[in-house]
Amino acid sequence: MAREPLTPKGGAKIADVARAAGVSIMTVSRALRGVEGVSMAKRDEIIALARELRYSPSSLAGSLAAAHSNLIGVSVPTLDDAVFSEIFETMRNAFLRSGFQTVFDTTDYATHREEEWVERMIAWRPAGIVLSGVDHSPRTKRMLLRSSIPTLEIWSHAQNPIDLCVGIDHFAAGYEMGQYLTGLGYKRPAYIGPRAVYDVRAQQRLDGLKSAFAEMGCTVDPCIRMAPPLSFEGGRLGMQRLLEGTLNPPDVCCFLNDHMAFGALMECEARGISIPKDMGVVGFNGLRLNSVLNRRITTTATPRAQMGERAASLLIAKISKAATVNTIKLPVKIVPGETTRDLQEEISP
Amino acid sequence: MAREPLTPKGGAKIADVARAAGVSIMTVSRALRGVEGVSMAKRDEIIALARELRYSPSSLAGSLAAAHSNLIGVSVPTLDDAVFSEIFETMRNAFLRSGFQTVFDTTDYATHREEEWVERMIAWRPAGIVLSGVDHSPRTKRMLLRSSIPTLEIWSHAQNPIDLCVGIDHFAAGYEMGQYLTGLGYKRPAYIGPRAVYDVRAQQRLDGLKSAFAEMGCTVDPCIRMAPPLSFEGGRLGMQRLLEGTLNPPDVCCFLNDHMAFGALMECEARGISIPKDMGVVGFNGLRLNSVLNRRITTTATPRAQMGERAASLLIAKISKAATVNTIKLPVKIVPGETTRDLQEEISP
DNA sequence: GGAATTTACGTTAGCGCTAACGTTAGCGCT
DNA sequence: AGCGCTAACGTTAGCGCTAACGTAAATTCC
DSSP states (O other), rough: OOOOSSSSGOOOHHHHHHHHTTTOOOHHHHHHHOOOOSSSHHHHHHHHHHHHHHTTOHHHHHHHTTTOOOOOEEEEEEESHHHHHHHHHHHHHHHHHTOEEEEEEETTTHHHHHHHHHHHHHHHHHEEEEHHHHHHHHHHHHHHHHOOOOEEEEEEOOOOSSSEEEEEEEEHHHHHHHHHHEEEHHOOOEEEEEEEOOOOHHHHHHHHHHHHHHHHOOOOOOOOOOOSSOHHHHHHHHHHHHHOSSSSSOOEEEESSHHHHHHHHHHHHHHHHHTTTTTTESBOOOOHHHHHHHOOOOOOOOHHHHHHHHHHHHHHHHHTOOOSEEEEEEOOEEEEOOOSSHHHHOOOO | OOOSSSSGGGOOHHHHHHHHTTTHHHHHHHHTTTSSSSSSSHHHHHHHHHHHHTTOOHHHHHHHHOOOOOEEEESSSSSHHHHHHHHHHHHHHHHHHOOOOOEEEOOOOOOOHHHHHHHHTTTTOEEEEEESSSOHHHHHHHHHHHHHHHHEEEOOOOSOSSSEEEEOOOOHHHHHHHHHHHHHHHHSSEEEEOOOOOOOOHHHHHHHHHHHHHHTTOOOOOOOOOOOOOOOHHHHHHHHHHTTSSSSSEEEEEEEEHHHHHHHHHHHHHHHHOOOTEEEESBOOOHHHHHOOOOOOEHHHHHOOHHHHHHHHHHHHHHTOOOSSEEEEEEEEEOOOOOSHHHHHHHHH
């Protein structure tokens, strides 16, 4: 391949600006970066000249020479789930405000994809890296640790994170919901969600749920494990399977998320099963969808925006070597809905 | 700031691998990149050695020296809308298969944010750039044009794109829906969507819709313009405004998207308004949500996955200077639902 | 069997920029 | 005048890597 200069159409380099301004390239570099050591007059002149010459700085060369970049890599399992798009959006804004550029990818819950992404990302020498969840391949952890790049795990709370961690305690969230449901008198819970290996956080919540029910001598059964995509259709399909697989349906059914719970509601509606009279339905996350339903799903609200905000602050603090803590655990909140018993009694006179 | 080497913890450089292997750095470079000119035996030896030394190549240095990077920048207005997350996901996968790394950002439908992003992106000298929609600031266009970076506009079909374009004809989509609705006998349509400046594509669809109705002597009125977020709640709120603002409700109401239409359905249900008997409800996009509803929304299905796939192929072709066309227009499909008249007659005997 | 290739390397010269450390002029102070 | 000090520059030496062009040996070809 012919070697053409990297700057498009042989565009202006810093040296061209320097020549035009009659100063050294260092003065131009300082002026354009806003670094002190240039008189105001010269600075403005250089900036105007650079614009005139349509000079576009090369982040490639700049980062290489400066030995650091302003990139922050963020990986999330999927964008399908509104949870991650909300967290991501908050973080991205926070990073931008601090002058960092976010580079982003999805991993489809596959640790090997995450591993490949981390490897590619490290090659760009980012200022920081954000991973979702706390289940990563050993090699991912090793690479990150050795790289000495500030790393933050978000969404789950980890006891011993790679570096930093901001998240919720999924076991506790499941446990709290379990207590709430047993408090309402439910005794035969079912669960519809993903396979354990697929989504470790979901499994932790299920474990918490089981634990709470176990204290009342109840087991969560059946636990139906679905293949992705775990959204509306998955919930509807799961409910179909549940109802067709048993003569003795549960008194409450918990789902991976609100979307699945909604799909299940539709299936129940079609079959003439009355919610919550015949069965309770419980989601997770407290998504937007819920706020427009005429019969709201009982769910657990997760502090997604707050999580993104806190995570960004913490990572930035670490990058500037000012971090005071390593982990932040955020609380979740049970949101009573109209798909479990209690409120039903209140609203039907 | 002290100047530490960029490679983390003074990690191995290509020279270290070369020294260990007893070859020149060029041989290492060739071996690791899979470029020919290295014997199989030596290649394997070098790769093993690099792994042993935990050598991590610097994309910064590599791209700078090679005068091109494997980055592709993608910007979408929002991730809130499943439309864009689907398109993005397909493209990302396609790019990855061809060895490109996707860098991504959201612009919140703000052209100035897009402009800033393009400027930052160009500084990284990416192999290609993907923008959503065809409404960009003059400066954005100028920068892109001058940069000579292959640029692709996705989602809308443009008559004269900056460079490449893959999308649907939004005016035609609106027009087709208009014809479909007039064919069903609707005469007093309303519309609930965003402000025109906010989302140009939506405005084009509305124009198409108006045009079709105009042919039958009907006007689309009222047109209710909402502020974001234009999702479930927006639809519900819009329907509230519509119903409270008139004594003579429309016979059919079209929405920006399926989510809004769904929110409106909930509002109607709460008010005892029967859909489609009292009013038709029409969405746009054919999202997943629709497939689980017991009464499906009439909508227009957009070929999102196909769009992402075709867009990626076209951009890659252009990058390797093998592009044969500049624009691809994809068809949309009206999806009859149960929220407009026709099917209702079929299903109720 | 000797010239013409081909294969497998090595050497050289940067890519475009910045950290670190000069250098110079100007200023206040004694 | 002579000293220290600072603001405003310039010079030097890379950052870590690759394109392009060597060069020597192995192979091919008529």
